[in-house]
Amino acid sequence: MTDTTDLPALTCFSLAITDQVAHLVLNRPEALNTMHPAFWRELDTVLALLHRSGEARALVISSTGKHFSAGMALDTFGGAIAMDDQSPEGRAALFDLLTDMQATFTRIESLRIPVIAAIHGGCIGGAVDMVTAACIRYATQDAFFCIQEINIGMVADVGTLQRLPKLIPLGIVKELAYTGRRLPAPRALACGLVNELFDTQAAMLDAALACAREIAAKPPVAIWGTKQAVHYARDHSVDDSLRQMGWLQGAIWSNRHVGEAVDAMRGRREGAFPALAPLQRFSDGE
Numbered sequence: 685m686t687d688t689t690d691l692p693a694l695t696c697f698s699l700a701i702t703d704q705v706a707h708l709v710l711n712r713p714e715a716l717n718t719m720h721p722a723f724w725r726e727l728d729t730v731l732a733l734l735h736r737s738g739e740a741r742a743l744v745i746s747s748t749g750k751h752f753s754a755g756m757a758l759d760t761f762g763g764a765i766a767m768d769d770q771s772p773e774g775r776a777a778l779f780d781l782l783t784d785m786q787a788t789f790t791r792i793e794s795l796r797i798p799v800i801a802a803i804h805g806g807c808i809g810g811a812v813d814m815v816t817a818a819c820i821r822y823a824t825q826d827a828f829f830c831i832q833e834i835n836i837g838m839v840a841d842v843g844t845l846q847r848l849p850k851l852i853p854l855g856i857v858k859e860l861a862y863t864g865r866r867l868p869a870p871r872a873l874a875c876g877l878v879n880e881l882f883d884t885q886a887a888m889l890d891a892a893l894a895c896a897r898e899i900a901a902k903p904p905v906a907i908w909g910t911k912q913a914v915h916y917a918r919d920h921s922v923d924d925s926l927r928q929m930g931w932l933q934g935a936i937w938s939n940r941h942v943g944e945a946v947d948a949m950r951g952r953r954e955g956a957f958p959a960l961a962p963l964q965r966f967s968d969g970e
Contacts, residue, residue: 691733696723699730704959705896706740706797713749719810720757724788731791738960741900741907743795744892745818746802755809755832782841789843792817793915796908796960798899802892803878804885808832813840816847819911822892823878824885827869835864850918852877903941903957909933 691699696717698709708730710717734740747753768774792799792814801818809832815821833840840861848857852875860867872878882888899907909932917925941957948955 691729694726694730696726697730701740703897704739704741704900705893706734706743707893708743708745710745710747710753713747715757716751716754716806717747717749717811718754718757723757724785728788728791731788731795734797735791735795736963736965738796738904738962740797741902741904741959742797742896743799744802744889744896745792745799745815746889746892747804749805751806751808752803752827753808753811753814754806755811758836785842789813789817793847796911797904798896798907798911800892800896802885802888803827804888806830809840810842812848813842813844816844816851820892820895821878822880822882822888822895823869823872824888825869825881825883827872827878827881829860829867829872829877831860831864833864834861848877901954903938903945903955904960905936905938905958906941908960909936 696710696712698711700707712718712723734743767778769778798820799818800820800822801815802822803815804824804827806828807815807823808830812829812831831840831844833844839845845857845861848860856867856875859865867875867877869878869881873881880891882891913925913929913932916928920928944955944957
C-alpha cells in the first residue's frame, strides 16, 4: 500500500493507493459527509494529485456512516461564503463561485483514469452532482438519489442537470428535478443510473475495488484513450467522433502493448504495461 505523501493532512477524506488503485473515502460520517469549503479544497487537491502523478490507474470513491453524502453544508452560505443577491456585482460573483465549484467535479470527469463511485444510503443534492461525473456507479439496495436543491428553493447548479440527462431518460430527470423526490436504488438500476446493486456496503465496495483492479490491469494509455473517445462521442456527432477516433488511435497506438496484451491472455498472466507519464505544469518548470 502506498499512502500519498504530497498531500496536506486531510480532514474530510482518506486516500490510499494499493496495487495501482486509488481509494478515496469520504470520512466525516458525524456530519453526514456534507460538503463545506474544506471538502471542496481537499477534493480538488486530491484529484489534481492523482491526475498529475500517474501512479493510480483507477479511482474508487466510497463513503462512511449512514449516507454517502447529504450534499452541500447549507450553513456555509451566509457564513464562510456570502451569497449576495442585492447588487449586480454580487450576483455576477455567483457565476465565478459556481464556476469554481463546477470545475472541481469536472476534475472527476476529466481525470486521466476511470472513476467508480460506490454509493450507499443517501446521495443527496451536491452528492448527485458528484457521482454523475463518475464513469461507473455501484450502489447498495438501500441507496437513494435526490435532487434536493428544488426542495430548498433553488436550481441544482454544480452538474446534475447537465450530466444526468446524458445518463437516464429525460422524463425521469425532469420528474426528479421538479419534485425533489427520492430515486430508490432499484429504480436507479432500472433506468441505468447505476450499474449494479448489492445487498451490503461491504459487498459493493469489494465489487468496486475488483472492477478497479481489472481496469488497472489494462494498458493505462489505452484506458485513457477509451475514456477520451467515449466522452467525445457523448457530446458530438457520429461522424465527428469517428474522425476524432482516427486522430486519437493514430496518436496512442502501440504494437508492443497489443502484443503484450495478447501474450498475457494466452499465457493466463497479467500484462506488464507502463504507467501514464507524470504530468508537470508548465509554470512549475525552471
